[in-house]
Amino acid sequence: SLAERLQATFQKLRGRGKLSEADVTAALREIRLALLEADVNFKVVKDFVDKVKSRAIGQEVLQSLTPAQQVIKIVYEELTALMGGSQSKLIFASHPPTVILMVGLQGSGKTTTAAKLARFLTRQGHRPLLAAADIYRPAAIKQLQVLGGQLGVPVFSLGDEVKPPAIAGAAVEHARSQGRDVVIVDTAGRLHIDAEMMAELAEIKHAVSPHEILLVLDAMTGQDAVRVADEFHRQLNLTGVILTKLDGDARGGAALTVRAVTGCPIKFIGVGEKAGALEAFHPERLAARILG
Amino acid sequence: IGRHKNFDDNFFEELEEILLTADVGMKITLELVGRLKERVRREKLSDPGLAYNILQEEVASILDKGTSRLREAAQPPTVILVVGVNGSGKTTTIGKLAYQYKLGGKKVILAAADTFRAAAGEQLGVWAQRAGAELIRHQEGADPAAVAFDAIQAARSRRADVVLIDTAGRLQSKVNLMEELKKIQRVIAREIQEAPHEVLLVLDATTGQNGLSQARIFREAVGVTGIVLTKLDGTAKGGVVLAIGAELGLPVKLVGLGEKITDLREFSPQDYAAALFS
Numbered sequence: 223s224l225a226e227r228l229q230a231t232f233q234k235l236r237g238r239g240k241l242s243e244a245d246v247t248a249a250l251r252e253i254r255l256a257l258l259e260a261d262v263n264f265k266v267v268k269d270f271v272d273k274v275k276s277r278a279i280g281q282e283v284l285q286s287l288t289p290a291q292q293v294i295k296i297v298y299e300e301l302t303a304l305m306g307g308s309q310s311k312l313i314f315a316s317h318p319p320t321v322i323l324m325v326g327l328q329g330s331g332k333t334t335t336a337a338k339l340a341r342f343l344t345r346q347g348h349r350p351l352l353a354a355a356d357i358y359r360p361a362a363i364k365q366l367q368v369l370g371g372q373l374g375v376p377v378f379s380l381g382d383e384v385k386p387p388a389i390a391g392a393a394v395e396h397a398r399s400q401g402r403d404v405v406i407v408d409t410a411g412r413l414h415i416d417a418e419m420m421a422e423l424a425e426i427k428h429a430v431s432p433h434e435i436l437l438v439l440d441a442m443t444g445q446d447a448v449r450v451a452d453e454f455h456r457q458l459n460l461t462g463v464i465l466t467k468l469d470g471d472a473r474g475g476a477a478l479t480v481r482a483v484t485g486c487p488i489k490f491i492g493v494g495e496k497a498g499a500l501e502a503f504h505p506e507r508l509a510a511r512i513l514g
Numbered sequence: 515i516g517r518h519k520n521f522d523d524n525f526f527e528e529l530e531e532i533l534l535t536a537d538v539g540m541k542i543t544l545e546l547v548g549r550l551k552e553r554v555r556r557e558k559l560s561d562p563g564l565a566y567n568i569l570q571e572e573v574a575s576i577l578d579k580g581t582s583r584l585r586e587a588a589q590p591p592t593v594i595l596v597v598g599v600n601g602s603g604k605t606t607t608i609g610k611l612a613y614q615y616k617l618g619g620k621k622v623i624l625a626a627a628d629t630f631r632a633a634a635g636e637q638l639g640v641w642a643q644r645a646g647a648e649l650i651r652h653q654e655g656a657d658p659a660a661v662a663f664d665a666i667q668a669a670r671s672r673r674a675d676v677v678l679i680d681t682a683g684r685l686q687s688k689v690n691l692m693e694e695l696k697k698i699q700r701v702i703a704r705e706i707q708e709a710p711h712e713v714l715l716v717l718d719a720t721t722g723q724n725g726l727s728q729a730r731i732f733r734e735a736v737g738v739t740g741i742v743l744t745k746l747d748g749t750a751k752g753g754v755v756l757a758i759g760a761e762l763g764l765p766v767k768l769v770g771l772g773e774k775i776t777d778l779r780e781f782s783p784q785d786y787a788a789a790l791f792s
């Protein structure tokens with residue numbers, strides 16, 4: 223573990239009382255390795271390590287801690303501060319319906335997460351409507367209908383021959399007429415470099431002015447997270463992120479990358495395949511997981 | 515990296531960044547940089563422009579395992595089990611593969627052994643139709659091993675050439691789900707000697723270092739014989755396949771380059787190595 227590796231590093235150093243530059247530089251080498259192993263983006267790691275370095279040098283080593291533990295404490299606090307500290311609650315419209323747009327790469331968990339959100343909102347006393355705006359993936363509409371059916375949440379669909387922006391617009395109208403106060407729009411997975419598909423998202427946004435645009439990101443995503451997050455944010459102005467498949471053993475460093483690059487809060491985490499497997503995001507827990 | 519004037523620290527730092535950013539991982543990155551440094555020293559190289567060729571050779575040699583050809587059974591049917599974590603592209607890959615076999619004049623049967631996820635059977639059904647393959651499906655919640663068993667019986671009685679078995683996505687850390695997969699593999703092996711003839715691990719190119727753990731655990735569980743690297747049409751390079759090749763000896767056999775039925779290609783170590791540095 224990182225703690226053990228740092229301990230070993232510090233065995234070799236004399237530093238006691240205050241953290242010397244030598245102490246910190248040696249420790250940061252291990253920390254950089256741990257963060258890269260955890261899939262945090264290369265440049266994000268560099269910036270983060272520089273930040274920790276300036277905070278750590280000259281710091282008093284607390285009586286109860288070893289130098290190694292002192293550095294870890296600083297790293298853990300910096301990571302937690304970086305990933306937390308902002309509005310991680312859902313934004314609701316002052317006049318319903320609230321519109322939530324789910325976006326992201328292929329296979330990240332958007333459809334499953336849309337259903338999870340619908341269940342979460344229902345339990346909070348809302349009346350959500352799911353909108354099937356993925357007209358491309360085979361049986362995508364059916365998938366959402368099955369999930370909605372299991373939850374007793376209505377699913378709005380115009381089939382696969384009406385364009386997604388029109389489907390989203392009609393879904394919002396339908397919600398108004400049916401007294402549904404939240405519309406969750408499921409969209410097709412797409413590449414951030416697919417101009418046509420990214421333009422489609424911009425059109426959906428223009429059609430329904432979402433209150434939340436949530437990037438659904440797989441926790442096992444590697445270095446590419448920086449490009450994905452940057453592009454989706456640049457083109458759509460994301461309001462939040464949902465990190466999925468955290469019930470696996472991926473360290474989840476992509477979370478730090480996305481936060482650093484977009485400044486967006488992580489609003490929820492997916493921890494399983496069932497509709498109930500959605501949890502609130504706890505920055506200190508993810509910080510510990512990333513550090514390994 | 516070709517624009518550097520000599521093999522100085524800046525050059526090697528930039529090379530390290532290229533490799534790490536491609537998800538190659540620290541271990542293999544240090545190895546590749548080390549090998550290059552050794553060659554620079556030994557062959558007294560001074561022009562970094564040569565580095566590209568050297569690196570491409572090194573990468574291709576890590577990935578070259580002889581052949582990307584999928585194994586064919588001595589007698590039909592050839593049975594191919596498709597496994598991997600959630601959302602990696604298994605079902606879509608099976609559709610593409612079925613189409614390839616069909617183009618080659620083969621009779622293909624698809625087994626919908628993902629009996630768990632919403633509309634999984636319907637999704638595979640669409641691909642079966644597009645590829646001109648037959649589908650074997652049970653009701654939702656059925657035993658996946660039973661679907662695999664039925665598909666093999668159907669392949670025998672209908673004289674099919676290939677059976678492609680789709681399974682539910684599962685995270686490798688879920689012991690009970692890995693046990694379910696082992697059971698599917700046992701049932702296949704009991705029915706046909708030497709089967710499954712291929713066990714393909716479908717790996718998303720955007721996956722980071724967790725890909726190595728996926729390969730390790732899936733191989734230990736069901737004897738993975740090859741990797742299908744999907745979504746290479748994005749910006750991710752899937753560099754974790756280098757560690758998988760170096761540490762586990764597993765070859766990449768196929769690459770997914772899009773969502774259409776024709777977006778599947780045989781893996782070429784040379785093409786991959788070239789793309790890594792472009």
Ligand SMILES: Nc1nc2c(ncn2[C@@H]2O[C@H](COP(=O)(O)OP(=O)(O)OP(=O)(O)O)[C@@H](O)[C@H]2O)c(=O)[nH]1
Pocket residue numbers: 326327328329330331332333334335356359362409410411412466467468469470491492493494495499600601631683685
């Ligand atoms: N273990 C686990 N699996 C998840 C989680 N979220 C989603 N999945 C699974 O991931 C796979 C993909 O989920 P989908 O909801 O179809 O993903 P998607 O983003 O809608 O996919 P596309 O529409 O094709 O882009 C499915 O097998 C889901 O059950 C999670 O938090 N944990």
Ligand SMILES: Nc1nc2c(ncn2[C@@H]2O[C@H](COP(=O)(O)OP(=O)(O)OP(=O)(O)O)[C@@H](O)[C@H]2O)c(=O)[nH]1
Pocket residue numbers: 328329359411413598599600601602603604605606607628631634681682683684716744745746747748769770771772773777
């Ligand atoms: N761009 C791109 N998308 C792909 C590729 N292969 C699959 N996909 C997409 O990835 C998403 C998930 O594909 P699936 O075939 O459902 O993945 P799966 O592994 O069967 O998913 P589960 O059964 O839920 O675990 C779909 O939107 C596919 O269209 C590829 O090579 N390139």
Ligand SMILES: [Mg+2]
Pocket residue numbers: 332333334356359362409410411
């Ligand atoms: Mg979907």
Ligand SMILES: [Mg+2]
Pocket residue numbers: 604605606628634680681682683
């Ligand atoms: Mg599938």
